[in-house]
Amino acid sequence: xxxxxxxxGLTRVFDVSKPWLNRVIERKPRALLTAVSDVSFEIExxxxxxLVGESGSGKSTIGKIMVGLVPPSKGKVEVxxxxxxxxxxxxxxxxxxxxxxxxxxxxxxxxNPRWRVRNIIAEPVAAKGGDTKGLAEKLLExxxxxxxxxxxxxxxxxxxxxxxxxxxxxxxxxPKIIVCDEPxxxxxxxxxxxxxxxxxxxxxxxxxxxLFISHDLTVVQHMADKIGVLYLGxxxxxxxxxxxxxxxxHPYTQMLFDAAPRMDxxxxxxxPPKGEIPDAINPPPGCAFHPRxxxxxxxxxxxxxxxxxxxxxxxxxxxxE
Amino acid sequence: xxxxxxxxxxxxxxxxxxxxxxxxVDHVSYDIHAGEILGVxxxxxxxxxxxxxxxxxxxxxxxxxxxxxxxLSGEPVHALKGEKLRRxxxxxxxxxxxxxxxxxNPLLTVGEQLEETILEHMNVSQAEARRxxxxxxxxxxxxxxxxxxxxxxxxxxxxxxxxxxIALALCAEPELxxADEPxxxxxxxxxxxxxxxLKRLCRERGVxxxxxxxxxxxxxxxxxxxxVMYAGRLAELGPVREVLTRAHHPYTAGLMASTPLASxxxxxxxxxxxxxxxLGNLPQGCAFHPRxxxxxxxCRRDPGPTLDAYRGRAxxxxxxxxxxxxxx
Numbered sequence: 001x002x003x004x005x006x007x008x009g010l011t012r013v014f015d016v017s018k019p020w021l022n023r024v025i026e027r028k029p030r031a032l033l034t035a036v037s038d039v040s041f042e043i044e045x046x047x048x049x050x051l052v053g054e055s056g057s058g059k060s061t062i063g064k065i066m067v068g069l070v071p072p073s074k075g076k077v078e079v080x081x082x083x084x085x086x087x088x089x090x091x092x093x094x095x096x097x098x099x100x101x102x103x104x105x106x107x108x109x110x111x112n113p114r115w116r117v118r119n120i121i122a123e124p125v126a127a128k129g130g131d132t133k134g135l136a137e138k139l140l141e142x143x144x145x146x147x148x149x150x151x152x153x154x155x156x157x158x159x160x161x162x163x164x165x166x167x168x169x170x171x172x173x174x175p176k177i178i179v180c181d182e183p184x185x186x187x188x189x190x191x192x193x194x195x196x197x198x199x200x201x202x203x204x205x206x207x208x209x210x211l212f213i214s215h216d217l218t219v220v221q222h223m224a225d226k227i228g229v230l231y232l233g234x235x236x237x238x239x240x241x242x243x244x245x246x247x248x249x250h251p252y253t254q255m256l257f258d259a260a261p262r263m264d265x266x267x268x269x270x271x272p273p274k275g276e277i278p279d280a281i282n283p284p285p286g287c288a289f290h291p292r293x294x295x296x297x298x299x300x301x302x303x304x305x306x307x308x309x310x311x312x313x314x315x316x317x318x319x320x321e
Numbered sequence: 322x323x324x325x326x327x328x329x330x331x332x333x334x335x336x337x338x339x340x341x342x343x344x345x346v347d348h349v350s351y352d353i354h355a356g357e358i359l360g361v362x363x364x365x366x367x368x369x370x371x372x373x374x375x376x377x378x379x380x381x382x383x384x385x386x387x388x389x390x391x392x393l394s395g396e397p398v399h400a401l402k403g404e405k406l407r408r409x410x411x412x413x414x415x416x417x418x419x420x421x422x423x424x425x426n427p428l429l430t431v432g433e434q435l436e437e438t439i440l441e442h443m444n445v446s447q448a449e450a451r452r453x454x455x456x457x458x459x460x461x462x463x464x465x466x467x468x469x470x471x472x473x474x475x476x477x478x479x480x481x482x483x484x485x486x487i488a489l490a491l492c493a494e495p496e497l498x499x500a501d502e503p504x505x506x507x508x509x510x511x512x513x514x515x516x517x518x519l520k521r522l523c524r525e526r527g528v529x530x531x532x533x534x535x536x537x538x539x540x541x542x543x544x545x546x547x548x549v550m551y552a553g554r555l556a557e558l559g560p561v562r563e564v565l566t567r568a569h570h571p572y573t574a575g576l577m578a579s580t581p582l583a584s585x586x587x588x589x590x591x592x593x594x595x596x597x598x599x600l601g602n603l604p605q606g607c608a609f610h611p612r613x614x615x616x617x618x619x620c621r622r623d624p625g626p627t628l629d630a631y632r633g634r635a636x637x638x639x640x641x642x643x644x645x646x647x648x649x
Contacts, residue, residue, distance in 0.1 A: 054508035158596050188364035193579035193590035222581035259513035261538025266562045268542050272513040
């Protein structure tokens with residue numbers, strides 16, 4: 001299998017400084033927030049690659065860079081061999097862009113309340129002047145709603161149904177890749193399982209590739225083929241699903257697994273993890289995780305660990321073996 | 322058996338609307354004893370938050386309690402109003418909300434907010450109130466409490482802010498704490514810290530805790546007993562291990578099976594068809610019957626046995642997993 005998406009040395013820095021005058025008066029330096037820092041990975045065709053991490057780990061920013069909503073500061077994302085940020089040939093960029101679609105977290109905020117469902121779903125095709133006749137109806141049935149729903153407005157649907165509409169819209173332009181940013185976080189458990197099943201079915205039917213962004217380890221474990229763990233904008237570990245869950249190498253991954261609530265852990269008494277995610281504007285030097293790491297040594301405080309392979313796993317930790 | 326700290330008896334909350342009367346809480350009964358955590362789970366709209374709000378007297382009109390009783394250590398509190406209710410809230414029962422940023426006053430330092438609550442409810446001097454405020458912040462695990470007591474809420478991180486809210490809830494030493502989705506807005510590692518803190522405070526101080534959440538994992542780890550709600554009614558109530566591993570109500574069983582963890586190794590997740598009905602549009606009989614694969618004629622006709630605090634576990638005509646229990 002070949003890599004459909006190649007992400008190399010991806011970095012995104014946001015300028016969160018105060019306005020110029022305030023900086024001068026208060027003698028404050030520029031504040032730069034590194035949301036994504038030197039992240040590299042590859043996604044194979046027809047696979048599900050999941051990014052997990054806590055809030056502020058940069059997972060959504062990576063998703064946005066991939067669909068072109070945010071340009072990268074450094075590094076590149078290559079889809080089908082085309083680098084979206086630098087490619088000069090507009091026809092190529094357009095072709096690749098149509099292949100990538102996105103599903104957002106909040107189905108209440110991502111559908112225009114004043115548009116009929118038919119227009120919402122057909123928009124990706126209509127925007128390019130394509131033929132949209134009967135398209136919305138066909139897609140609605142494909143995602144488990146009825147064709148008659150096309151003339152309704154979003155407020156007439158429940159959360160799970162709205163997320164189905166979002167999926168239908170994402171499918172409208174026949175994409176190869178769908179970036180799913182926390183697609184089920186806003187849904188109830190019983191509805192979540194319906195949406196996840198739908199996504200699994202569609203992937204098989206249409207040969208889709210998913211970049212699946214989530215903070216929920218159980219959902220990721222169910223959906224993903226390969227998982228990348230992010231911490232403070234850095235990829236700290238990447239491994240195939242079963243390997244990551246059976247043998248997590250990075251101390252942060254281990255901490256995350258231990259902290260996640262488990263349904264079989266009745267009255268579990270464990271020492272909860274220490275500390276919180278540090279400030280991304282002034283990240284700790286060396287390994288970003290060292291202030292919370294139980295096995296940190298002096299080297300971790302000064303030298304940022306590079307990704308290195310251990311078996312099928314890639315891990316950025318000086319002490320992992 | 323000692324008197325439970327909280328006793329909810331046959332509680333009904335109704336909201337009159339133009340399209341008829343809605344019942345977000347429909348004949349619900351349960352008890353919480355001192356030092357016990359009762360988990361209340363359900364999907365959004367199941368009435369779990371509404372039950373909590375009814376207990377602490379925070380129902381927004383036109384929602385009101387029409388039937389039933391709420392007893393706090395044996396005293397009826399559901400009919401209290403105005404000054405009497407105010408003396409009770411914050412003193413004998415307290416609430417922790419989901420979003421710590423909106424439940425703190427951004428214009429007052431956390432110290433001022435804590436001291437205000439302590440002075441209001443306890444008969445102590447200003448200096449003593451301050452000393453207690455610092456002690457309280459230390460107890461919930463805020464480092465350098467003495468120095469941070471003058472900070473404003475926005476200067477704290479999300480996890481620390483939720484600790485402040487917990488300190489605020491506990492500072493007048495209440496008997497009952499209602500925690501409404503206290504960890505939903507937090508990250509996994511911080512969530513683990515907050516749950517450990519709640520459990521420790523509950524054990525050490527003997528506070529009764531009503532933990533409202535939609536996360537089964539949180540329930541499994543924190544709660545002693547669990548109440549499962551569906552469409553305003555109590556579907557199942559029992560010890561957490563029993564309910565989660567051997568559910569009697571088909572809805573509980575479906576809920577457990579549809580979590581990705583339980584379906585591990587399967588390619589597709591188990592799913593409950595459909596969605597929870599809206600309150601204005603409840604089916605006749607058992608509210609769950611259109612989604613239930615065990616439903617029979619009686620389920621479509623009759624709403625099923627209501628669940629009393631001491632009798633029965635599941636409000637279902639055809640409960641699951643009961644055979645072995647009958648044998649023993």
